[in-house]
Amino acid sequence: MLKTVLLQASGSGGGMQSMILFGGVALVFYFFMIRPQQKKQKDQKKFIQEIKRGDQVVTIGGIHGKVLSADDDNVVLEIDKGVKITILKSSISLEASKPPVKEEKKEDKK
Known part of the structure; x- marks a missing residue:
């Protein structure tokens, strides 16, 4: 038990x-x-x-452009002189639009 x-x-x-x-x-x-x-x-x-006028952005599809105007949902991009496209704001990629981070090179002192 x-x-x-x-x-x-x-x-x-x-x-x-x-x-x-x-x-x-x-x-x-x-x-x-x-x-x-x-x-x-x-x-x-x-x-x-x-996002504001003049920003350089990249879309999810890989299109690079400069913002000409932005409203609540849409953005007008200039992808070349005289070539404009209207896209949704949600199709802009944060990861690709960020400028690359430059790492400082440290020189080895001998």
Whole structure:
């Protein structure tokens, strides 16, 4: 009878360990997957709202152009002299439109 009580008591501890492990996996998933994606979406939305005349942008399709005008939903791009296209603001890529980050080269002194 004593063995039965001990076996039942030790079995309930495994359930608690499983819950802690599941909670840990959920936290890791949140901080490495969900949170960065939310930040990226927030940055994209802010970028699209701040588009103004004269900005150089790249569309999701890879078209490079200069913003001539922008309203709530649409942007008019000049892709060459006299060639204008109207696109949706949502089709402008934040990743491709950002200027490249230049890394400073450090010279090794000998």
